[in-house]
């Protein structure tokens with residue numbers, strides 16, 4: 001979880017731009033596509049923590065996810081009510097074994113079998129469980145459980161094999177970035193050798209089963225712990241002049257952002273142990289939008305910049321400098337602000353949304369057509385043109401509410417879209433309803449020249465309806481979440 005500081009605090013000579021003569025080219029070759037890791041396209045998912053005072057019901061949570069076009073989520077447990085509510089949806093879920101269940105699982109195959117039965121078999125495949133993350137940052141937070149980690153993973157895997165689900169569901173365990181030492185420059189990174197007795201067998205397992213190395217990677221903490229050495233721009237994926245990029249002196253690879261460097265540090269660390277066929281899955285990354293006086297960089301603007309650029313980066317599919325052919329999927333930490341979390345203030349402010357599903361800040365991901373919105377770039381609406389004669393407009397409105405079969409009850413006196421009470425806004429309401437129900441087909445916004453297609457959401461006019469869920473629409477290049485006042 002985000003509480004864990006994820007970087008050792010070694011200074012980073014890396015950012016001193018050193019251009020050395022290329023000495024070694026390190027090339028990793030990846031074995032063919034992993035067998036059981038079925039996702040082929042990189043995706044952006046979200047983590048759902050639940051320390052929230054007014055959490056949505058499981059049903060409302062699933063409708064919200066669907067409306068926001070969120071297709072991948074990760075839970076910190078295997079909450080049966082949420083798993084049940086996800087049934088029949090297209091949302092893919094990674095479930096988790098909480099740390100406190102590791103002891104039981106690591107010591108008994110029977111416990112593993114019953115865990116898989118209770119939390120996976122009874123829900124699958126109606127609920128699309130795609131992965132199991134076993135424990136959370138065990139090696140760094142509860143090292144006493146380290147020796148149980150692989151037995152637990154192996155036991156759960158065996159149970160999946162028995163149910164013939166091992167090709168559908170991956171198993172791995174998320175690590176803090178701090179298991180990797182000397183991450184900058186990436187070519188000099190290696191796994192903390194004290195952990196080798198766990199890491200090596202784990203990598204063997206991941207390699208054998210085609211499962212990813214799960215990592216929680218927080219450029220935010222790297223930045224906070226190395227202030228002055230890591231520029232904020234690199235942490236936030238902001239465009240950099242080429243001479244400001246970090247250059248790995250051993251590979252001459254140019255890094256324009258910290259996350260890529262962290263991912264490549266993991267690939268180099270694995271390569272040092274001769275593992276070249278395990279891909280990195282970023283199980284957590286994000287940026288807090290609010291902090292206390294010691295956390296001045298936890299702002300909405302930075303959180304927006306980080307997460308928006310992160311999303312674009314995944315959909316760009318440009319991989320990392322070392323592996324341009326592999327784009328890691330990421331799970332944003334996190335979907336909701338967890339207001340019940342203890343200080344520092346940032347802990348309760350990692351969410352894209354407040355617990356009641358209103359957005360925390362404005363993401364700007366307009367190039368991306370499929371994430372975090374009912375519709376994004378191509379969301380269009382039909383409204384009445386400016387300056388139309390009100391009698392002609394009334395006639396068109398009457399047509400829409402009559403033969404056009406638009407349900408116009410919301411624009412009747414006293415109803416939630418009656419105000420503003422003028423023929424133009426009533427016509428816009430009816431035109432847009434018609435246009436949407438016609439699937440935005442050709443001619444569906446004609447109304448004898450009185451209708452006009454726009455990307456500005458006319459629903460803003462009537463945003464008093466308390467049940468309207470946040471929608472993100474395009475206004476120029478920016479996505480503006482609109483929600484009930």
Ligand SMILES: *[C@@H]1O[C@H](CO)[C@@H](O)[C@H](O)[C@H]1NC(C)=O
Nearest residue numbers: 066067374459468469470471
């Ligand atoms: C968003 O999309 C969902 C599913 O298509 C739909 O039910 C909902 O009404 C939409 N929300 C808005 C505000 O348009």
Ligand SMILES: *[C@@H]1O[C@H](CO)[C@@H](O)[C@H](O)[C@H]1NC(C)=O
Nearest residue numbers: 106107108109110151155158
């Ligand atoms: C679980 O079963 C495997 C193989 O069946 C065995 O090797 C392993 O020792 C068992 N683990 C425990 C904790 O009993």
Ligand SMILES: *[C@@H]1O[C@H](CO)[C@@H](O)[C@H](O)[C@H]1NC(C)=O
Nearest residue numbers: 008139143181192193194195
């Ligand atoms: C490496 O791991 C050991 C065991 O968990 C820990 O005590 C040590 O501090 C770690 N070393 C570094 C440099 O993080």
Ligand SMILES: *[C@@H]1O[C@H](CO)[C@@H](O)[C@H](O)[C@H]1NC(C)=O
Nearest residue numbers: 196200270271272273274275
């Ligand atoms: C990796 O492979 C090389 C060459 O085969 C070998 O020399 C080296 O000892 C191996 N390293 C590890 C950690 O197994």
Ligand SMILES: *[C@@H]1O[C@H](CO)[C@@H](O)[C@H](O)[C@H]1NC(C)=O
Nearest residue numbers: 367368369370376377378379
């Ligand atoms: C948007 O719509 C246009 C025209 O219908 C289409 O060519 C384009 O591919 C769409 N873009 C996205 C991101 O869906």
Ligand SMILES: *[C@@H]1O[C@H](CO)[C@@H](O)[C@H](O)[C@H]1NC(C)=O
Nearest residue numbers: 406407408409410411415416
């Ligand atoms: C029209 O919408 C209202 C509420 O918006 C709803 O109560 C009513 O059932 C709808 N009528 C029809 C015919 O769908």
